[in-house]
Amino acid sequence: MVADTMLGRLARWLRIMGYDIHFQSSYPEGAMHALIQEGRRPLSRGQGLQRLFPDVLIIHSNRVENQVHEAVQGLGLVPDRSRWFTRCLVCNVPLxxxxxxxxxxxxxxxxxxxxxxxxxxxxxxxxxxxxxxxxxxxxxxxxxxxx
Ligand SMILES: [Zn+2]
Structure with a gap:
């Protein structure tokens, strides 16, 4: 997964739950596209990516709690407690x-x-x-x- 610049808090919570999600507070030109082309599923607050990447998951809610539910449902994730707290919240690498x-x-x-x-x-x-x-x-x- 790769999250757009609006989804920092969501990305952090998904990492807490053990998921591999790339996030940057800003992306240089083309960086997000490159990550998507590597196979990362995009999560975005806006519609902008949809034309190029139809499988973008649009996150609608402003509240992080609802965003986590949207992501879990939209991506078909099955939360697994044994994976929680196994990933660095800062670097997104497995601990x-x-x-x-x-x-x-x-x-x-x-x-x-x-x-x-x-x-x-x-x-x-x-x-x-x-x-x-x-x-x-x-x-x-x-x-x-x-x-
Ligand atoms: Zn780290």
């Missing part, structure tokens, strides 16, 4: 489980104490992610939204 040494070196002690496993690493931006209050909040939102 890898951090090894023991790596965790000791890069993760605060209190986090290691509370979460001896489940610490994931992004090879692209070098961030570490672990279960915590931030993730809990996102999880609760998804549940509120009916996923």
């Amino acid at each position: 890898t489980e951090a090894g023991f040494e790596e965790r000791l070196e890069n993760v605060p002690d209190y986090v290691l104490y509370e979460n001896p496993s489940g610490i994931r690493h992004c090879a692209c931006c070098s961030r570490y992610f672990w279960p915590g209050t931030h993730r809990e909040k996102m999880l609760r939102k998804l549940e509120e939204w009916g996923f």
